[in-house]
Each structure stands twice: as structure tokens, then as C-alpha cells.
Amino acid sequence: MSPITAQLILKPKREKSVLNRHPWLFSGAIGRVDGEPQPGDLVQVLASNGRFLATGYFNPHSQIRVRLLSWDVDEQIDEDFWHGRLQQANRHRQRLKLEPATTAYRLVNAEADGLPGLIVDKYDDFLVIQSLTAGVEAHKEIILAALNEIWQPKGIMERSDADVRAKEGLPKISRVASGESPPETLVIQENGIQFGVNLLHGHKSGFYLDQRENRTAVTHPHHVANKTMLNVFAYTGGFGLYAIANGAAQVTHVDSSYDALVLAEQNVGRNGWKRPQDEYLAGDAFDILRHYRDTDQTFDMIVLDPPKFAHSQRDIERACRGYKDLNWLALRLLPPGGLLATFSCSGLISTELFQKVLFGAAVDARRQVQVIQTLTQGPDHPVLLTFPESAYLKGFLCRVW
CATH class of the missing domain: 2.30.130.10 (PUA domain)
Structure with a gap:
């Protein structure tokens, strides 16, 4: 104890x-x-x-x-405490019945699961943990032992390399914490679609698990079948692969990372699709969108899933300008009836503020925009009512004319 x-x-x-x-x-x-x-x-x-x-x-x-x-004066913060909180999180995920169609999802969502600073993601037979606070760091060995007992993974990767650790006075760590090292490219399934992920060097813990339900909603066949899609900040395919699975005619993937796009193209082939018509463009998203604007290129659907723009309160104004410019450019590339799926994962940007930013972009672009669906993180990333900051991902699926 x-x-x-x-x-x-x-x-x-x-x-x-x-x-x-x-x-x-x-x-x-x-x-x-x-x-x-x-x-x-x-x-x-x-x-x-x-x-x-x-x-x-x-x-x-x-x-x-x-x-x-x-908040209980009699509750002891000991091994049983950590084990009990982890077991509770496990029970909640089991009720979602994600497997076998989905083999990668979040097991522990930090404060929202009563474990501030601890994130645990499952990737097939491996776990990835992120220790983001000094308190989790101090109890990490107890936590690792409990994770091995409850889930019995082949191995546990530690990806405690987020910038927030610097605010806690902690160094960045990326290592195999327990058991086997995963293959360089581990293949997971999400709603039956195969993705290769890199657990030791990929973004976040390897994949953007919080967008699973949004990928399904945005790429419903009546949105994407026989349509063209521009998938901006595509990473390893995500929304684009779902669109292909649902009959998209052509997908253009844009990301700053050439290596991520190589993996995206491999993921297309991994699912047995031959897609000579698709494009993979490595570069700055703003520059590419400006080029499309200047050359009068249009797309039936555009997905904007940028990284976090606001890391602190002083970033909010600059972040809002970035979101506005990004959405303004995208709105210029959509024909009447086109669809825009736009997201912010900045916890400091509220849904209301993000909607105001989108409104400003629509006014400046001289486009009418209908919100047809409001989007948020998946149920394996729960939101704790006493901790509204846990509702960090927000998005809108919009129709434009």
C-alpha cells in the first residue's frame, strides 16, 4: 500500500x-x-x-x-485499488462487444475511467500504455502487473512520449515494457477492415482509435458510393479505406508523412483492393488545398482530421484561425450537395466554439452549410460528466451548397 x-x-x-x-x-x-x-x-x-x-x-x-x-476517506490506494479500477474498465469494454470484427480499441481512458494520467489501448494480442503523470509513473510497476494478470497480452508497449509529460517533469519513454516486442507492422481489424499499425513509432499509440464510429458514419454508402473523396491528414488511410469499402470511386489521401502514406497504400492492398485511380500526396495540407482551389479542382466529399492545434490556452486564438482557414479552403472545393466531415481533437476548443469557427469559414466562403450529423469520440473513449475535458473530439458532417 x-x-x-x-x-x-x-x-x-x-x-x-x-x-x-x-x-x-x-x-x-x-x-x-x-x-x-x-x-x-x-x-x-x-x-x-x-x-x-x-x-x-x-x-x-x-x-x-x-x-x-x-473521495472516500476509507478507500486505500493500494494494489487492490489499481486492479479494481482496471477490472471495472475491462468490464465496460467487454459490454461494447467490439470483437471479433474490431481487434483494436481503448481499454482505459484516463480520468474518464477513474485513472488520471493512464491510457491503455488494445491492439490484437498487445497492449500499449501511456503514463502521462507523475502519479502513474510512481505506480507503473503495479499497473503493469495488473495489466498482465487481467488481459494476459503477448506484450505491453509503453508509449509515454507525449509532450504533456514535460509539464509533469518527466522524460519521454518509448519501449517494450513487458513480454514480446510486436512485429514492426502489426495487422489489426476495425469493423472488418485490416490496418497495419506501428506500435512503437506510430502516431499516438499507433492508430486513431477514437474515430472508429465516425469513420462508419461519414462513409456510409449513401455518402460515398461512386463519389470522389479528399482525405486530408489521412495518416495510414482511416476514412479513405472505409470509403473504398463502401464504394467510393476515387480517393486522394493527403498527409505530411510519406511513411504514413506508404502504409496507407499497403493497407489498401492488404484488404485485397486494386486501386490505380487513387492518389497519395505527401505535403503541407494547406498548400495542397490552395493548389486545388487555384486549379478549380473539386471533390464530392472532403474529410479534415487535423492534429491538435491548441495545446494551451494561449494557443486557442491561433488554433481557431487555423481551423477557419482549413475549412474555408475545403468549402471552396465542394460542389453543391458536396459533403464536408470536419474535426477538432483539441480539448480546449469546445464544440460550440468549433461550430462558430465553421460558421465563420462558411460566411467567408459564401457557402450555405447544413450540419447533418454531430460527431464525437467512440464509446470506448467515454466522457466523465464531472470531467467535461474528457470530451475532446468533436466534429460535424455537413452538406454544402
Whole structure:
């Protein structure tokens, strides 16, 4: 059992977020610290009158000073705690009945599963973990042992290489944490479509698992059959492969990474499709879209799935300009009746703000735009009501005229 090393006493009238069970406690709410906790140590959070509020893990290097784990004074944060939370997440995923058609999905979604800073993804017989906080780092060996006991994978990869670790005072790590190393290209299935993924060097944990339901919705046959698609920020094929499976006449994949596009083309062949008509363009998405605008190129459907544009509050204005320019360019390339599927994975950009940005792009492009479906992350990426920040992925499927 990990001992409680300190007590954090809040300033007067600063306990509301803790009482509302938001799992983050910022440094500005803390009045004093009784004890000398180290990064990752367990601490108790007390109201200004000394009343117990919650237990969490501490990090003096982060503005999020405590990540809260439990609001029960009697709950011990020990091996049984970690094992129980992981088992609960496992039960929730089993109820989704994703397999056998889908063999890659999220098992643990950090705060939304009551485990702040821990992400676990399943890729066939392998697991990929991301340790994003000092608290998870301090308990990582316990967590790895529980993962092996519950899921019995062939191997566990650690992809703790996200930029957010720097804010926690942690180095980036990418390694085989347990068991076998996966093949350089591991083949997974998503809704029966085969994708090759690189678990040690691919984006995120290897694949964009959160877009699974959106790939299905956007590429329904009545949207894509016998149509042309421009798949921007295509990575290893994603939306484009779903469109091919549903009868798209031609798909153009655009990404900044040549290696990702090579894997995308291999994924097309891996599914038995011969597609000489498709294109794979490596380059800057904005430049390519401008070229299409200047040459009067059009597409029946465009998918925009860019990386995160806003990493902090100071990035929001610049990010909104980027999203607006991107969507403005795309709207210029669609004929009347064309479809635009546009996304933001920036947690700091709300759905309402993203819709306002899209509205601005539509006005400037002088196009009428109908939202025909609002899109979000899949059910294996749940949203915790007390932690609205867990609703990070938002998108709109739009008809343009």
C-alpha cells in the first residue's frame, strides 16, 4: 500500500471543484502543504476547516498540483485499488462487444475511467500504455502487473512520449515494457477492415482509435458510393479505406508523412483492393488545398482530421484561425450537395466554439452549410460528466451548397 505522505489544505471557499468530483486540483486553490510530498506521492486534500475531501497524487512540477483518485476517506490506494479500477474498465469494454470484427480499441481512458494520467489501448494480442503523470509513473510497476494478470497480452508497449509529460517533469519513454516486442507492422481489424499499425513509432499509440464510429458514419454508402473523396491528414488511410469499402470511386489521401502514406497504400492492398485511380500526396495540407482551389479542382466529399492545434490556452486564438482557414479552403472545393466531415481533437476548443469557427469559414466562403450529423469520440473513449475535458473530439458532417 502506498502511504499518504502529506495533507494539502485548501484556501477558504476553494473546495467546490473537489466536491463536484472534478479530478484536477490546481495550485492556486492550495493554501498550505503539511508534509514534504515528492512527485507522484499520495496526499489527502482537506477543506480549510480540516474536513477530508479527497485523496490523490501530487506533483509540484505541474499546475495541476493533485490528480484526484478517491473521495472516500476509507478507500486505500493500494494494489487492490489499481486492479479494481482496471477490472471495472475491462468490464465496460467487454459490454461494447467490439470483437471479433474490431481487434483494436481503448481499454482505459484516463480520468474518464477513474485513472488520471493512464491510457491503455488494445491492439490484437498487445497492449500499449501511456503514463502521462507523475502519479502513474510512481505506480507503473503495479499497473503493469495488473495489466498482465487481467488481459494476459503477448506484450505491453509503453508509449509515454507525449509532450504533456514535460509539464509533469518527466522524460519521454518509448519501449517494450513487458513480454514480446510486436512485429514492426502489426495487422489489426476495425469493423472488418485490416490496418497495419506501428506500435512503437506510430502516431499516438499507433492508430486513431477514437474515430472508429465516425469513420462508419461519414462513409456510409449513401455518402460515398461512386463519389470522389479528399482525405486530408489521412495518416495510414482511416476514412479513405472505409470509403473504398463502401464504394467510393476515387480517393486522394493527403498527409505530411510519406511513411504514413506508404502504409496507407499497403493497407489498401492488404484488404485485397486494386486501386490505380487513387492518389497519395505527401505535403503541407494547406498548400495542397490552395493548389486545388487555384486549379478549380473539386471533390464530392472532403474529410479534415487535423492534429491538435491548441495545446494551451494561449494557443486557442491561433488554433481557431487555423481551423477557419482549413475549412474555408475545403468549402471552396465542394460542389453543391458536396459533403464536408470536419474535426477538432483539441480539448480546449469546445464544440460550440468549433461550430462558430465553421460558421465563420462558411460566411467567408459564401457557402450555405447544413450540419447533418454531430460527431464525437467512440464509446470506448467515454466522457466523465464531472470531467467535461474528457470530451475532446468533436466534429460535424455537413452538406454544402
